[in-house]
Amino acid sequence: KVIIAGAGGAAHLPGMVAAKTTLPVIGVPVQSKALNGLDSLLSIVQMPGGVPVATVAIGKAGATNAGLLAASMLGIHYPQYMEALKKRRETIRKQVMESSDQLV
Numbered sequence: 414k415v416i417i418a419g420a421g422g423a424a425h426l427p428g429m430v431a432a433k434t435t436l437p438v439i440g441v442p443v444q445s446k447a448l449n450g451l452d453s454l455l456s457i458v459q460m461p462g463g464v465p466v467a468t469v470a471i472g473k474a475g476a477t478n479a480g481l482l483a484a485s486m487l488g489i490h491y492p493q494y495m496e497a498l499k500k501r502r503e504t505i506r507k508q509v510m511e512s513s514d515q516l517v
Contacts, residue, residue: 414490415483419476421445424456427466437467437486439479444472 416434419441420426427440442453450471458468467482469475481498488495 415439415486417441417476417479417483419443420457421450421453422447422456424453427457427468428460428464431460431464431466437483438465439482440466440468441475441479442468442471 414436416430416436416438418427418430418438421443422445424440424442427438431438440457442450442457444450445453454468454471457466460466469478469482481501484494484498488498
């Protein structure tokens with residue numbers, strides 16, 4: 414119901430997949446040595462009109478966000494996914510508040 418495609422370098426995979434399906438496609442730029450993944454990011458984000466690819470951050474953070482975005486999309490039909498996302502965000506919020514208290 415949602416496709417996550419990671420790609421590095423010229424990063425053709427997400428766009429090629431999006432051209433072949435009507436399912437939502439999330440492109441994850443993979444960090445490379447040459448340009449730290451910027452080439453991948455630009456390749457994925459510059460899809461022509463009519464072939465949408467949702468694009469997230471480069472690397473591990475992007476992969477995490479791609480999974481969360483897919484879960485959010487699926488949460489429209491699967492309430493348990495939305496509930497799990499709400500719990501995760503609340504847990505993270507608490508961790509941030511606790512860590513900020515330690516800074517003061």
